[in-house]
Amino acid sequence: MPGIKASEARRTKEARFKCDSCGQTFTTNHNLKNHINVHFGVKEHSCGSCKRDFTTQSVLARHMKTCKVANAAS
Numbered sequence: 001m002p003g004i005k006a007s008e009a010r011r012t013k014e015a016r017f018k019c020d021s022c023g024q025t026f027t028t029n030h031n032l033k034n035h036i037n038v039h040f041g042v043k044e045h046s047c048g049s050c051k052r053d054f055t056t057q058s059v060l061a062r063h064m065k066t067c068k069v070a071n072a073a074s
């Protein structure tokens with residue numbers, strides 16, 4: 001059954017990276033690593049303006065748009 005094989009392959013390609021802690025799956029290793037930081041509480045992305053720490057680059061980027069300190073400085 002080639003049809004079944006194709007769908008199997010596509011599914012594993014879509015979510016190859018699985019979090020051992022909660023079972024969430026991710027399409028890229030990069031996304032999985034970002035997610036794992038949430039479990040460990042690792043916050044290695046700091047806002048240069050208010051010095052708050054964030055777990056992922058995307059969370060920091062979102063913060064930067066609303067950071068009162070950064071907006072006040074400009």
Ligand SMILES: [Zn+2]
Nearest residue numbers: 019021022024
């Ligand atoms: Zn997880």
Ligand SMILES: [Zn+2]
Nearest residue numbers: 047049050067
């Ligand atoms: Zn900030």
